[in-house]
Amino acid sequence: MADFGEILRAVGDFGLFQKLIVLALSFPNILLSISFASILFMDFDPERHCNTDWILGAGPNLTEEEQLNLTIPREPDGSLSRCLMFAPVDWTLDSIRRYGLNHTTACQDGWVYDQTLYQATIVTDFDLVCDKAHFAGIAQTVFMAGILAGSFIFGPASEPIGRKRAIQIPTVLLMIFIVAAGFCPNYYLYIVTQFMSGVGIGGYRVNSIVLVTEWMGTAKRSLGLCVSQIFNALGSMSLAGIMYLIRDWRRAQLVIAAPMALAVIYIWFIPESAQWLLEQGKTEEVKKLILKVAAINKQKVPESLLDKISEKTIVEPGGIELLIQSSILKYFVIITFIWFSINLAYLCVVFNIANLGLNIFLTQFMFGLTEMPAHILCIWLLEIRGRKVSLMSTVLLGGFFSFLVILVPRDQALLVGVLVITGQFFLIWGMSICNIYIQELFPTSIRHTATGLSTVVMRLAGLLSPLLNLLAVYHWTIPIIVFSSLALGGGALTFLLPETRGVDPPDLLDQMEAMDQEGKQKTDDGSGEKAKTKT
Structure with a gap:
């Protein structure tokens, strides 16, 4: 049986084919980085105060400043409370001004959020503030748990089903749940989509690295992996621009999904790892694949090498x-x-x-x-x-x-x-x-x-x-x-x-x-x- 390193040297261990593979498998890393980091912006906690429009029934012509002064208590530093309000009363405006309101309570009718930085985040849409403030951290944890699960599930799965399938399935999962997150009506469905998106990211990353390295010669593996990491950096930089321009987490999800659709399409045309095919005894498939790779790299494969591929390998x-x-x-x-x-x-x-x-x-x-x-x-x-x-x-x-x-x-x-x-x-x-x-x-x-x-x-x-x-x-x-x-x-x-x-x-x-x-x-x-x- 021919050593696989010998096969790679014959067909070119860093020719045009390998460069295309690196680029094709690295491009989704831009999108994965955006998906991975977008939760940082989506769970941003903006300035806010309780919704106290109840007082407008007694004084419809109140300015916003007057309304807040009458209905929101102050913190020791003089700022408006973010989680408390004065309990509504059935008084006239004159009585409220004369006697003042003293009994405080938690926000009863939601919050009014400052939209200077963002138009909408998961915090503002799902009211993850005050006694629910830790829910945003839980969403991050669930997302990372999904990445862990994806690595654990699809890492071993690449042995029986192959590297190619172990990349395609996570890519499709990620596409589906990125879109689904943008339409979530409540927090609990949102964290389900975050977990499944994490599964897609974890599964793709661990297997894309394996597929890249198995198609490259030993001397060039570090170069291929570093190039893949550079695309992660491009994703982090792109994220800043996307969120700066959009400022709405639901629309951001759909924008992220658009280029992901391209990856979902072309990822089905990525070739399987020849090394994995050899271990499965699929020598005829390996021969055809090797000839295609050699043609792309403009190399000629010796007949003697093709004959060796037919021999049984011991692993x-x-x-x-x-x-x-x-x-x-x-x-x-x-x-x-x-x-x-x-x-x-x-x-x-x-x-x-x-x-x-x-x-x-x-x-x-x-x-x-x-x-x-x-x-x-x-x-x-x-x-x-x-x-x-x-x-x-x-x-x-x-x-x-x-x-x-x-x-x-x-x-x-x-x-x-x-x-x-x-x-x-x-x-x-x-x-x-x-x-x-x-x-x-x-x-x-x-x-x-x-x-x-x-x-x-x-x-x-x-x-x-x-x-x-x-x-x-x-x-x-x-x-x-x-x-x-x-x-x-x-x-x-x-x-x-x-x-x-x-x-x-x-x-x-x-x-x-x-x-x-x-x-x-x-x-x-x-x-x-x-x-x-x-x-």
Whole structure:
């Protein structure tokens, strides 16, 4: 049986076909980023006060200022209460002015919302304020739970049904529920659509990465994954522009769905992974696919190679059990913790963007803009400094700048913004390195299992980040201290990982474990030699 790397080299491992695949599978990442982050704008809590139009029955000619002064109590700082009103009374206007109103109650007839920033959000449409204010955070948590479920369901599903189907189904799900969310009449149906949208996003992302890497040569995989991440950054930047122009969450849903329809159509024409087809024994399909790819890349496939494809391939059984029993389990635990800590720190800031005291549209645009150089520099840094040093430095710097935020007075919005954006820059950089590093740490036989499990744990960070942000009600520094400390710890643990630059991981686990032991012996011998020289 021909090695699949040999097949790729024959048909071109980064020709026109691979470039088209990368672009086709990366384009939905723009839309996924918009769908992922749009909830940040949709759950924005605007200025508001109770609806007190009941007093207009007694004084229809009252100005808005007079109406509010008579019917809304004041907070200690002199501002109007956002959750209380004076209880309605059956008095004349003169009596109300003479005696005043003293008995307060919760808002009885809804709220009047300020529309300076947005015309409508899920908060204003579903009245998620006061005693229901935590419902917006629940919506974020449900959304992230959907992403976790999507990764958990469609990650393993790509083995029996194939990479192609495991991409197509989530794409269709996402399209359906993005549109459905825009027509939701109540909050409970809305969170159902958010969960299902999350399932679509989680399923697509985990399998699109697998399909991209399985069609590319080892030397070009980091480039393909970094390009895919750049499209995520374009999505974050586009989101700021879309929400700035639209300002209505329901219309925004439909605008997001329009280009998604294009992806739903062309995604059915994406070819299946030839590597997966080989593992399924579908050699005739592989031959036809290889010839098509070679034609697109303008390469000629030797007949001898096509003959080898017909031979039976032997694949080492993978799975969770094999990973747990292996000596490289420690690497899985470390890289998973690092990925988790980076994602937690990143998402805690993203989900708290509206409360940073900054211009929400400009900040969102800057988040996306800083991602671009992070992913581009990732390609360069990985080749110059290697995986280990690159990951350690970026995560430690990301955690450090995030921690510095607690030392800055909250009224210094510009300085806070600089620290937040700088921290996000390094965290995104580290996240991009993790995506590549984890593909190289494990042999082929357990790579998909290790990546899938690590992705599920990483998605747990998305589930926990809104809950961690809720601890800010006790003190605003608590979430920052927790996620920045975890990021610093993850950066320190990177020291225990092996360097993988320029090293092709073997296909079999036994070979990987032998390489690991050999590396340890070389390290020990090196230490011993240094000690002797010193003596």
